Amino acid sequence: MPGSELAPVNCPDHGSHPLRTAEEVFDRITINMPGAAPAAVNSEWAALDDRLRRGRQHPDTTTADLDQLIADLRRLDDRLTHSPDLGSQT
Numbered sequence: 001m002p003g004s005e006l007a008p009v010n011c012p013d014h015g016s017h018p019l020r021t022a023e024e025v026f027d028r029i030t031i032n033m034p035g036a037a038p039a040a041v042n043s044e045w046a047a048l049d050d051r052l053r054r055g056r057q058h059p060d061t062t063t064a065d066l067d068q069l070i071a072d073l074r075r076l077d078d079r080l081t082h083s084p085d086l087g088s089q090t
Contacts, residue, residue: 018066019055025073026052032080041080048073 026048033045051069055061 018063018070019061022052022055022066022070022073025070025077029073029077029080032077034080041076044076048076 029045029048033041037045048069051072055066055069
């Protein structure tokens, strides 16, 4: 369907659930965050939290917006999972 990447995510007819995916990745990050994470990581996490909150609250959020959020969340999750420096700070 042309333009489907711009479909509002809160539309009841929208087939996929990128918001749910974003929430699941965010929850995993939150659970796995090191207790003494560097300020930059905490700041990035807070910014992603804000973007996720906006995605939940704004009916004009698009799947493209959430796809980008999911990609950013996965990058942070990957860094937290594979960074020996961050893991040693727990």
